[in-house]
Structures are given as C-alpha cells and as structure tokens.
Amino acid sequence: MTKAISVSALHKSFGRTRALDGLDLAVESGEVHGFLGPNGAGKSTTIRVLLGLLRADSGAAQVLGMDPWAQAVDLHRRLAYVPGDVELWPNLTGGEAIDLLARLRGGLDVRRRAELVERFGLDPTKKGRAYSKGNRQKVAIVAALASDAELLLLDEPTAGLDPLMEVVFQDVITEAKAAGKTVLLSSHILAQVEKLADRVSIIRLGRIVQSGTLGELRHLTRTTIEAETERPATGLEALPGVHDLRADDGRVRFAVDGGEVDGAVRKLTEFGIRSLVSHPPTLEELMLRHYDDALPAADRHGTDGTNGAQVAGSQGAQGDRGAVR
C-alpha cells in the first residue's frame, strides 16, 4: 500500500499560538482515516496545510506524492475538500456553486451530481444566502463527491446535518471507499468515525497522540462488564486488569483491560451467571482517556459507571444538537 498522505514533524504557529507541534500523520491509499480531536486541537490547520492554504513553519508533508505548498494546483485537481464551515456566495444558487467548484476542480459527473442532490434532498435553485448551515454543508459535500477526486479531505463535514442526512453521508462515504478513494475524515463526532474509519489518528494540542486501527486502539482500552450472578461475586478485585469494581446484591459491574477479559469472565461463571452485558470500549472512552487531564477532577476519579453515564450523556447531547440544527 502506498501512502496518500504522509506528514512528519509538522510545526505551525500563529503568532504565539502553537497550532501544530510536531505532527506526524500517515494515511494509506484507499483507506478511510478518522482524524479525531476536540475543537482547537489542530485538525483544520493540518488539513489546510495539506491543501497548501497554509504554509508549515517546519516539517515535511506529502499528499499524493506532491508537495502541497509548491504543487498546490496540480494536487487540487486530484482531491476534493469540504470545509467545516461552508460559506457560499449570497447571490449564487446552490446549484451554481456546486458546478463552479466542480468545474474549477476539473469537471463533474452530471449523473452523479443529480443523484447526490436527490439523496441529500438539496434544493439547488435557492440562493446561497437563503441556505441554512446544513444546506450549505450539503452543497460542499455534493460538489466534492460529484467530482472524480481520488482523495477526499473532509473537515467535520456533517456539522449541521440532521441525523437522517448523516446516514446518507455515511452511505456515500462507504461507496467512495468501495470505489477506491482515500478519505481523511476529521471529526469530533465519534460515532461517525467509528462507523466509517479503517484507521484513526487522535490529535491533541497539535500532536498525534494515538494512531492505529480501531482494533488496535480498543486493545488499549477497557471493556465494561455488568453481570447478575446467583451468588454474590467475590474476589474479582484480585484479578489482574480489573478496575472500578462495584458490587451490590448479586449485581456486579467493573471495567477490565483488553487482554484480561477471558480471566474475568471465567471467574464470574463460578458464581452462576444470570445475565451478562459487556460494552465494548467506544471512541468516547478512548478520547476521554487521552483527554483525561482536561476533565474536572471529580469526573476523572469516578467509577466506570459514572464515566459511562457521562459518555452516554455527551452522545445524547450531540444527537440533540444535530436534530436542532
């Protein structure tokens, strides 16, 4: 496999703010690569450096084998970009903006364009100033996907889309992947990346803190197990890799390191399992572990149960936000 994107030791500062601080990133050809991080971690800055819109202070970046700063135009003919905050021209219709962007990129597939407009439920006759944020986002997505780009750089592309459109977006990206396109998908919506990405890089304060397949990353985290047993389960705390144990009245709940699940479950069977629920680690948990220091102290030392509840809460909040917009 060849590398579609390879970046090493990238630095970029804006005045005193250090946006990128030695970032390394590798994206293989043909994969969907999740680029995860909280707001302000440097995701957009990275993508803009990869587009040659910003010039890195130091470090090396290659996109499709080209230098994004020196060969920006040649590079842009082979990729498509969806910014996180799409601004359109107030007096141009959405359809005109789609055609404009696609033609400047080197043409578009008219049938594909019509199909995407239909699937996203976009009215291409409205003027740019009349679109909501979600609809502006759709314009950029349609323009990017209707062209024949081999690399898609998507910077939080679904911000403002409702959950239904989010599903359409996931289908479309899956199709793009099947067609052999490479996708760099930046997001802080973790469920989306989890569904689409082959590999994930987590960025924090301008630096990649974790990179690998979802399987590899899960290995680093803990599975949560909830069980109801006939007799109260005891002695679990003595097992290696078991954390945050909480037991009351025949119910037990704990987190266990990826490699130690087998031992924990064997132990549980000794007490007669009535029911067993296990939660695989979510990307939320991965993130929380990497951004642990950013959380208030009370949350940090809470049990896995409270952590889980918090994660569920934040997921719910994201869902709500998507729906309201």
Add this chain to the structure above:
Amino acid sequence: MTSTPTTTAAEPRMRDATAAGGAGAALAGTGTLVRFALRRDRVRLPVWILALLLSTLSTANSYQQLYGAPEDRASAVETMGSPAGLAMSGPRHYLDAYTSGAMLGHQMLGFTAVLVGLMSVLTVTRHTRAEEETGRAELLRSAVVGRHAHLAAALSVAVLANLVLALLLALGLAGLGVEGIDAGGSLLYGAGHAAAGLVFAAVATITVQLTAHARGATGTALAVIGAAYVLRAAGDSGESGALSWLSPIGWVQRTYVYVDDDWWPLLLCAALTVVCAATGFVLSTRRDVGAGLRPEKLGSPVASGALGTPLGFALRLHRGVLLGFGAGLFLMGAMYGSILGQAEDMLKDIDQLQEALDRIGGTGMAEAFASMVMVVIAVVAAVYVVMAALRTRAEETAGRAEPLLATGLSRERWAGSHLAVALGGGTLVLLMAGLGFGIAGAASTGDGVMVPELTGAALAHAPALWVTVGVAAVLFGWFPRASAAAWIVPVYAFVVGYLGQILQFPGWMNNLSPFGHVPRLPAADMSWTPLLVLTLVAAGLVWLGLAGFRRRDLETK
C-alpha cells in the same frame, strides 16, 4: 376572525388580536430594545448626525462668502434658473429672494433629505430585518418581547435620531449669524430634515416586511428615495412642478424655507409617515418571523458555461457594483455636461474658482471647468476601483476564497481575475463618465467635438486608476490586515486634486497622488510619458501584490 377582546390574553394562536387587547403585550420590551439599539449605534448615529450637521453649516458659511455681493447672487440666480440647474437643486420660487438661506433651501435641502432618508432606512433595516436574518431577533423574541417591539424600537431610534438632527440643525444654523438665515427659518429647516427622514423610515417599516433579506429591504427603500428625488427633479425642471407634489422631498422643499417659511407641507410628510408606519405594523403581523411577504426568488439549478471560468465568476460577483457605478457615473457626467454650456457665466464671478481655473490654463472657461470635473469623475472611479480590488480581501475574510483555492484554481488566477475586473471595470466606468459628460456637454455647448474630447480626457485617468488597483493589490498581498488603507488613494486624490486646486497646495503634494500626474485634459495638452510610466508602475504593483499573495497564508475563519 373569531377572537374577541376578552380572550386575547389567554388565546395563544391569535395573530390579529394584538392590535386590540394585546397592544401592551405586543410592545413589551420596546424600551429595552431601544436602549440596546442606541448602545449598538452609539458611534454610527452620532457620526451620521454630525456629518450632516457640519456639512450643512459649512455650506451655509461658504454661501455667505462666495455669494456675499448682490451681483454674485444675481448670477447664481441666472445659472440655477436653467432647467438643468433646477433639476439639480429645487423649485424656482427660491430664486425670487436668493439669500444664503434660500440657497441652502434650494440647493442643499433636497440633497441632505436624501441622506437623512438613507440614514433612517439603514437604521430601521439594521434593527429589524438584519436582526431577523441573522437569527438574533428570534433569540430575543423568545424572551419577554412583544410582536411589535422590534419594529417599534427601530422606528423609535430613527425618530430620535431625526429629532436630534433637527434640533442641532435649528440651533446651529440660527447661531451661525449668516445673513438671510433666521431662527424661525432654521427651526423649519431642521424640521424639514426630520420630516423627510421619518417618511423614509416609515417606508422602510414596509419594505422590511417584504423580503427575507436586509439587502433587499434596504434596496427597495432606497429605490423609493431615488424615485422621490427623480420625481422632484423632473417636476422642478418643468413648468408646472406637478410631479414634485408626488415626492416627499418635493414637499419638504416646498416649505420655501428662509423665503416663505410655510410649515404646512410638512403635514403631508407627517400624514404619509403615519400611513406607512401603520401599514408596516399591520403587514408585520401577516408573516412569520424570519420570512418575507414576498417569497424568495429562485435561481438556476445549474451554472452557465461562463461561470466555470475564474474571470466569468469574478465578473458575476462584481456585476451589480460595476453596473451601478457605470450608470451612476454616466449620469453624473451627463449632469455636469448639461451645465457645461453655462459654465462660463456661472464661474466668471466666483473669484476663487476663477483663479484656480486660470492656473489650469486652457483656451476656454468650459474646458477649464471640464478639467476640474474630470478630477471628480476620476475620484469616484477610484472609489469603485478600490471597492473592486478589495473584493479579494472581502472574499478571503468571509471564508469564500478557501473552497475555491482548494480546487484547481491557482492563487494568482483567483486574485488576478478580481484585479482584472477592477482594472477593466475602472476603465469602463471612466468611459461611461466621459461619454455622459461628452454627449450632454456637446448638447449644451452645441459643439460635437466635446464627445471624443471629453471621453478621451476621462480615459486619460485610466493609468492612474490602474496604479490605485496596484496599491490595493500590494496591500492585499503583503499587508492583508491593512488592506483598507487603499482607501487613502481616492481620499488623497480628492483632497489634493480638488481642494488643492482652490487652496493652492505645494506641487510635491500633488505628485504623491497618481492622479496628479495625469495631464489635465482637455484644458492642457496631452502628454503620453506620464501615462506610460503610470501604466508600468501599475503593472509592477499588481505583479508585486500577486507575488506577496502567493507567499502568504490564506486567512481562514
């Protein structure tokens, strides 16, 4: 309408009940919104008011100085009495006692009424439709804020601004001590401004109900102001003046302030204000928040072929402004051209202008006058050129350059296409002004040679315009945050080129402006060398600007 007054408070879904029992509730929060609006406009409105006040006071003062002697006033009556003169000023009756006060009412009032109208329209739009468009009004409306509160608050702020202006004008003019300007007349002069402002503020309360966008609402209201001005111009230049009676600006001028001091035409303004504002309030209950009464116009679902090229796209973005300036400069040129024939009579008695024109040289008074007009035309064209060239910066900061520059479009071609429109558009705008000036000038002087002569004289300023584009390009490329400094070029050109002629600035100040090197056609002889040098400088600056833009980071949101 099934509602009865007794159920108003409890019935949540009644749109028409507000006028009756719910009037108090419909206005809830108005006071707070007024204070909020005043806080937001704490710089804008004082600047408007002071600018209008000071320009009026200094104009009154200059009338006293320029037309102090009776024979000067008599010659002014002669020039302003022509149909063209009346079209540009006001009704003929002012000429019967042409004191400094009467001149103010005749020449200044119609012009400032337009500006007061503009101030009022922008104020009302800013606090109603613009707020709704951004969604901020929705946020406030969800609080304890009545249905009519936004409109009432916006109108109140406009009323307040107009009253303050009226009061300051009355006090300022009365205190000026200029002959022919008395206290009673000054009060009417100020009240006339407020009356005009309120009419157009009330017009804006209607237009903001029509479209979903502030731009459309402002545009429609400004079109009403424009129509009012055109109607009075047409009426005043004709015999009967009947058309002027259809125009609020005409009504204000028909107070014959400082001549007859009639207050009653202002009653017409007051009546129209009440009718329009009431209509606005009623219409506002017939629509949803954020929506307009007129549905949004739809456009083409696909782009035309021309839109796919960078230049075609840039032209599309610049189209409106370019056409506006082209038409405006053509009319401006035509207006100056229409009085070119009388330039001799008009100017020969004004000593200061006479001296300035003598320095320009040339064979006739008309040619000297034409050279001076060229400076004004060039400055207005330079304003266009700066606007067009800075469009690059506006697109960049709005975040609209980013998706384009992520396509196969290079930075040079993107910025270059906008600059090309500025270069070509500036030239076109000059051509339009020259043609308007030439055609109307040929008609008023009866000399057909004016058409090529004045068109050529206008076009001679093109290289200086190109240098202006170059200055903007360099700022954009190397000092993007200071791009707005490009406005210094037209401002400086005006100060030096226009006022400097009269006030006799030293030559080096003139040389600093690119326009200072343009031969003063048609009075002076043509000289190609400076134009060639200016063109080369312009090319160098544009190249330098693009080189800078190629090297710097794109500014993103």
